[in-house]
Amino acid sequence: MSAFEPLPARLASIGAAVLPDEPSTAPSLNWAIIGAGYIAGLFAADLQCTQSAAVAVGSRDLTKGQAFADQFGIPFVGSYEEAMSRPDVDAVYIATPHTFHKEQALLAIDAGKSVMIEKPLAVNAGEAAEIRAAAEAKGVLVMEAMWSRFLPHYALLRAIVESGELGEIKYVRAEHFQTLRGTERMERPDLAGGALLDLGVYPASFIEMLLGAPKSIHASGHLTEAGVDEDSIAVLDYPAATAVLAAHMGASSQVAAEVAFTRGQVVLERQFYRPTEIKVVWNGVADGPQNADSAEPYTEVWSDVAVDPRGGGLEYEAAAFARAVKAGLTELPEHGWSSVTNVLEIMDEVRHQVGVVYPFE
Ligand SMILES: NC(=O)c1ccc[n+]([C@@H]2O[C@H](COP(=O)([O-])OP(=O)(O)OC[C@H]3O[C@@H](n4cnc5c(N)ncnc54)[C@H](OP(=O)(O)O)[C@@H]3O)[C@@H](O)[C@H]2O)c1
Structure with missing residues (x-):
């Protein structure tokens, strides 16, 4: 027996057992996407590898928002607030520049939604503390979209x-x-x-x-x-x-x-x-x-x-988030x-x- 055999065997046994479950097996959520920009498009595409769907998109520019909705088959286009407060929306995905994350997260939390916020969650630790306090007071899940x-x-x-x-x-x-x-x-x-x-x-x-x-x-x-x-x-x-x-x-x-x-x-x-x-x-x-x-x-x-291979990897965060919402967790x-x-x-x-x-x- 080579001196190395025991370790490869132990490492190999780590492999498959710890990998996350297939994103397609996660429960379904209805999402509102806030900001029809670059990462929002990647997220909307990867969401198609899960059972969840984008049901609303919020944009400052309704023409641009409509083009985004047409591309991904999203039925509702409106302002940020209209999109995130719709009764059929379970979860809000905030995909605007960093400086808008806190204000939009607080609105979504106030509407009683679960919220996923693009990275960084906020501009500084003080803003994050405000978001956390609001999330805990409302009892909703808020997560940074640190997809890695x-x-x-x-x-x-x-x-x-x-x-x-x-x-x-x-x-x-x-x-x-x-x-x-x-x-x-x-x-x-x-x-x-x-x-x-x-x-x-x-x-x-x-x-x-x-x-x-x-x-x-x-x-x-x-x-x-x-x-x-x-x-x-x-x-x-x-x-x-x-x-x-x-x-x-x-x-x-x-x-x-x-x-x-x-x-x-x-x-x-x-x-x-x-x-x-x-x-x-x-x-x-x-x-x-x-x-x-x-x-x-x-x-x-x-x-x-x-x-x-159909997804870019964001489907894993979406799936983990959906599982956590359905399990009633307030953090992952x-x-x-x-x-x-x-x-x-x-x-x-x-x-x-x-x-x-x-x-x-
Ligand atoms: N996870 C990742 O791999 C990844 C990759 C890139 C970026 N991000 C993060 O995602 C966030 C957005 O980045 P992005 O690359 O998607 O940016 P982007 O392409 O510029 O899109 C941001 C969207 O936010 C909205 N917005 C609202 N106010 C704005 C303003 N004053 N200036 C520009 N846009 C404004 C716009 O949507 P409407 O016009 O439709 O309102 C815009 O399309 C950032 O926080 C960034 O760090 C994450």
Whole structure:
């Protein structure tokens, strides 16, 4: 028997058992979509992989809203408030720029609806606390649409960590580079623009999922002429680990993440926050130092952490949300209020150190 056989067997046994159920098996909800923009279109398309349906769309521009409704077969078009308050609507999906999330979430909560809010849930931790208080007072489910947390490869990663097979986490790196200069909502301070809130929320959420709230943060970055962050890079210090977060909207590089454990490594090489393959490396040393005499590391690549090929991956968050609503939950175990708050507190501190101050704060 090779020295490595026991570990692959244990890792392989983690595989299928922890993956989320098929989105098509989740109960059905009637959705109102608020804001007929880019991500709203992806969500409406992926909803078709579930039993749920969009029954209303709210738009500032009824002609644009009608075109969206025609594309996805949505029967009602109206203002944001008309769409979200309809009696046939169970759940409201808020897909407007960050600065409108709080106001629209409070309206939807007041209408007694369950609410899913695009990421980031709010501009800062203070706004999130207001939304949380309203949701708890009304007893409705409110969730941030951090879709990655509901994807199969994130579930697999959590299970690998919990198994302890790779030992303790010592280091996490997560980077999101995407050239988005010139995109209006990214450039404008009054729309809470900048790299951190839009792109950095993914690395921040990845790190938070694995390590929770940091002890301290050291951040640097560069501001655009308008005063939003073109990049934010931060080192997050934990009692027994270090994490590095990078977000850049003016340079092209990888969108990758890595977790270094005492006995191995997990690598998400390409677009870590989307459905992607997950590579697990075990360094072949159960305890003690790794040296040149160590055997070759054992590597397992799960490239078939498959999602329904008809969908882009947002169907997993929609399905998890529908299951939670039907179960009467007010937060989701994969992504509850503490993780939302931790991530916004991380971003508040990074922004403070980088020097981004929004005009409405
Ligand atoms: N989960 C993801 O992968 C993902 C990806 C991209 C973005 N997002 C998040 O989703 C939100 C929207 O991003 P997006 O890329 O979909 O933006 P977008 O294409 O600009 O769409 C946003 C929509 O919000 C409405 N809106 C209301 N007031 C607006 C204003 N002053 N300026 C611009 N739009 C306004 C518009 O809809 P009407 O004209 O119909 O009212 C607009 O189409 C952001 O919070 C972003 O972080 C998430």
